[in-house]
Amino acid sequence: SQQGEEDPQALSIQEGENATMNCSYKTSINNLQWYRQNSGRGLVHLILIRSNEREKHSGRLRVTLDTSKKSSSLLITASRAADTASYFCAQTGNTGGFKTIFGAGTRLFVKA
């Protein structure tokens, strides 16, 4: 399998709480992206962070990148029931730059 690693595999929280998902990777990267997938649908791009960036914000999303630990985290603040979905990190390497490796995903369930 080419999959990267994410944890937790599943997360259940109450509406209004924050959700944190983590992603680890093995090789040097050009960038790391986070995607959301609602049940039975295609993936939607959320945010991209480049290897020379450490933190990025977009609305209620905050992404951090630690290249020394080869890890990234996605924080969703003030979660809503509509945030219920699977979240995937995806990494593109420095060499070649074509193959994008996705993690196995974190399944987030936000209870109203």
Add this chain to the structure above:
Amino acid sequence: GAGVSQSPRYKVAKRGQDVALRCDPISGHVSLFWYQQALGQGPEFLTYFQNEAQLDKSGLPSDRFFAERPEGSVSTLKIQRTQQEDSAVYLCASSATSGGYNEQFFGPGTRLTVL
């Protein structure tokens, strides 16, 4: 079109049949990716096109899998002599720039079931 489209959305094939899956990327997008997604897993990279050139096919699981993008727009993923382990959702994505350096726009996928 407004986004990436794929057809058919669902395909049921008997083991041993050949199938062809179509992807219409966003007009003008240079890059096109194919992924295979098993139930409960993340997408796995199959192949990459930059315009009409297939620059990376390292993820194709066997020589039964073949992809083409002859005019640099529409792409077809063909699977010959389908096997049960080919059952999965096949996702297509396109990107405005070359390589995987920027946002990829995904289609809804084709769910293939091999009986």
